[in-house]
Amino acid sequence: MSEGSALISFRGIAKRFEHDGSMFTAVEDVQLDVAPGEFCCVVGPSGCGKSTLLNMSAGLMEPSAGTVHYAGSPVPKPNTKVGYITQKDNVLPWRTVFRNVALPLELRQVDKAEIRERVSAMLDLVGLTGFAKAYPRQLSGGMRKRVALARTLVYEPEAILADEPFGALDAQLKTILQAELRRIWERTGTTFIFVTHDIGEAITLGDRVVVMSQRPGRISMVCDVDIPRPRDVFKVRFDARYAELFEQLWSALSDEVEQELAS
Numbered sequence: 063m064s065e066g067s068a069l070i071s072f073r074g075i076a077k078r079f080e081h082d083g084s085m086f087t088a089v090e091d092v093q094l095d096v097a098p099g100e101f102c103c104v105v106g107p108s109g110c111g112k113s114t115l116l117n118m119s120a121g122l123m124e125p126s127a128g129t130v131h132y133a134g135s136p137v138p139k140p141n142t143k144v145g146y147i148t149q150k151d152n153v154l155p156w157r158t159v160f161r162n163v164a165l166p167l168e169l170r171q172v173d174k175a176e177i178r179e180r181v182s183a184m185l186d187l188v189g190l191t192g193f194a195k196a197y198p199r200q201l202s203g204g205m206r207k208r209v210a211l212a213r214t215l216v217y218e219p220e221a222i223l224a225d226e227p228f229g230a231l232d233a234q235l236k237t238i239l240q241a242e243l244r245r246i247w248e249r250t251g252t253t254f255i256f257v258t259h260d261i262g263e264a265i266t267l268g269d270r271v272v273v274m275s276q277r278p279g280r281i282s283m284v285c286d287v288d289i290p291r292p293r294d295v296f297k298v299r300f301d302a303r304y305a306e307l308f309e310q311l312w313s314a315l316s317d318e319v320e321q322e323l324a325s
């Protein structure tokens with residue numbers, strides 16, 4: 063893919079941070095083009111810079127070197143074209159579940175009746191029917207994650223940056239939400255950069271899986287998920303190709319994690 067046709071393009075990206083009075087390199091030499099409509103998954107050891115890359119795509123952090131482009135121009139600050147499901151959920155404690163999910167629609171001055179309809183449908187979708195009037199403090203961690211997910215999906219942004227959105231969920235709920243997300247993605251053509259620790263999830267959902275090395279984070283492997291779509295999220299794990307890709311990704315990732323533990 064040429065740089066021009068990418069929706070999100072990382073070119074020569076490095077990021078340095080200060081720690082204990084000295085600078086260290088968190089991310090180095092990252093080149094990646096994410097095509098419009100692509101579902102791009104990112105896996106890598108803890109601390110390799112996955113959230114940092116998302117923060118740069120959202121225009122919340124500047125690279126120390128290189129440029130992140132969005133639709134051909136340097137990422138605006140903030141990048142209002144993308145929805146961001148951050149790693150630490152940032153639901154608003156003073157708003158009910160309903161009003162948290164309604165917020166992006168309120169900001170876009172969507173008609174009240176339509177807000178009611180869309181928010182209710184979204185709460186049903188993420189399994190929070192009956193919790194519309196609850197406050198975030200009354201919810202479990204997994205429920206709060208689902209509020210954050212609903213709040214992003216509800217306004218159908220052009221691209222979604224998702225930082226381990228299903229990390230805190232039990233396996234069953236996770237599979238159900240993966241199926242919903244797959245359905246939404248097929249319907250809307252939203253571009254995704256989806257960070258996960260779960261290789262199986264990356265293969266199930268992704269067009270490509272990007273593996274990052276231990277710190278300083280670089281892209282160590284990019285794997286095309288050549289399993290035909292639509293994929294049944296319940297059955298894809300029994301596909302012979304799934305096992306091969308899992309093995310390949312597991313081996314790449316475990317090498318990185320072992321090096322990290324040894325360092």
Ligand SMILES: Nc1ncnc2c1ncn2[C@@H]1O[C@H](COP(=O)(O)OP(=O)(O)OP(=O)(O)O)[C@@H](O)[C@H]1O
Nearest residue numbers: 079080088106107108109110111112113114115149
């Ligand atoms: N704002 C910041 N100031 C200083 N250091 C930072 C900042 N943000 C991230 N870092 C450092 O940059 C490195 C990469 O952090 P990042 O959060 O991107 O990792 P990650 O891959 O998302 O890890 P995890 O899988 O644990 O979420 C870490 O060493 C982290 O301490």
Ligand SMILES: [Mg+2]
Nearest residue numbers: 112113149225
């Ligand atoms: Mg992170």
